[in-house]
Amino acid sequence: MRSVRALLHAATAELHAEVEARLNPMLVQGETGYASFLRANAAAILPVEETLEGAGIEALLPDWDERRRSAALLDDIQILGAERPQPVSAPEMHGEAFMLGAVYVLEGSRLGAKILTRDILADAGPRMKVASRFLRHGEGRKLWPSFVERLEESAAVHDAPDEAVKGAEAVFALFDAAAESVAKADRVPGHV
Numbered sequence: 323m324r325s326v327r328a329l330l331h332a333a334t335a336e337l338h339a340e341v342e343a344r345l346n347p348m349l350v351q352g353e354t355g356y357a358s359f360l361r362a363n364a365a366a367i368l369p370v371e372e373t374l375e376g377a378g379i380e381a382l383l384p385d386w387d388e389r390r391r392s393a394a395l396l397d398d399i400q401i402l403g404a405e406r407p408q409p410v411s412a413p414e415m416h417g418e419a420f421m422l423g424a425v426y427v428l429e430g431s432r433l434g435a436k437i438l439t440r441d442i443l444a445d446a447g448p449r450m451k452v453a454s455r456f457l458r459h460g461e462g463r464k465l466w467p468s469f470v471e472r473l474e475e476s477a478a479v480h481d482a483p484d485e486a487v488k489g490a491e492a493v494f495a496l497f498d499a500a501a502e503s504v505a506k507a508d509r510v511p512g513h514v
Contacts, residue, residue, distance in 0.1 A: 326473050326483060330426050333487045337494035338430075344501035348510050349442055356442070356450050357404035358508040363431070363456065364395040365500035369412035370424060370493055377415035382422065383472065389425075389465060391432070394455035401453040407507075410500045413492040418478035423489025427497070429469045432460050 348359040371392050380386045399406060415421050435457040443454055473479060479486045504510075 326476070326479050326486060327426075327470050329483055330423065330486060330490050334427070334490045334494055337491060337498070341494055341497045341501060344498060344505065348501075348505065349438070351510065353402065353447060353450055354508075355510060356446070356453070357399065357402040358504055358510050360395060360399050360402070360453070360456060361404055361407040361508070362497075362501040362504040364392070364399060365407040365409050365504055366493070366497045367395060367428065367431075368392050369409040370428065370496060373412040373415050374421060374424060377421060379415075379421055379425070382418055383425065383469070385465075385468070388463065389429070389432075389460070389469075391428075391456055391459045394459045398453040398456050402449060407500070407504055410496055410503065412496060415489075417482070417485055418476060419482045419485035420489035420492075422473050422476055422479055423486035423491075424493045425469065426473060426486070426490050427493040429466055431497075433466050435459070436461075 345359055345362060348355040348362065351358070371390055375386070383389065396406065413424075415424060439454065439457045443451055443457065473486075
């Protein structure tokens with residue numbers, strides 16, 4: 323039987339690529355673009371984390387407090403002197419499979435941040451290096467492997483994998499909308 327992780331990866335690959343295509347131009351614009359990148363992430367992550375908490379994610383992931391990145395994002399945005407973004411509306415979180423699909427996207431973005439930390443911050447100025455709590459969040463902890471283990475052992479996800487895919491798709495769509503909104507507000511080059 324194919325793993326749930328592989329299923330989610332395959333089902334959301336196109337959406338993932340679209341989100342990266344919206345966010346990547348921000349990362350080549352120095353500190354201003356990095357601030358836009360953080361604002362775009364915050365516009366999506368803050369409402370998703372809040373909605374997941376309202377739906378009881380702590381019951382599914384007892385280490386949720388270790389996984390939350392809203393505070394790190396807001397701290398980094400403040401360090402750069404950027405404005406807190408207008409959050410986009412998060413989808414209603416319902417059911418274990420849908421919620422774990424949503425968290426799959428959040429946890430995957432943390433995994434991607436490891437690469438960005440190395441690539442983007444290597445030649446960054448001092449303020450960008452200080453404003454890296456979001457990108458460095460979870461360093462030294464095994465948050466991705468422990469999440470994947472929880473995802474794979476979920477009977478609800480195995481019974482309704484389409485619900486997990488819907489949760490992941492909804493959060494990728496939210497990231498896409500947030501990136502587009504912030505790019506327009508911040509007038510990021512390469513965005514119309």
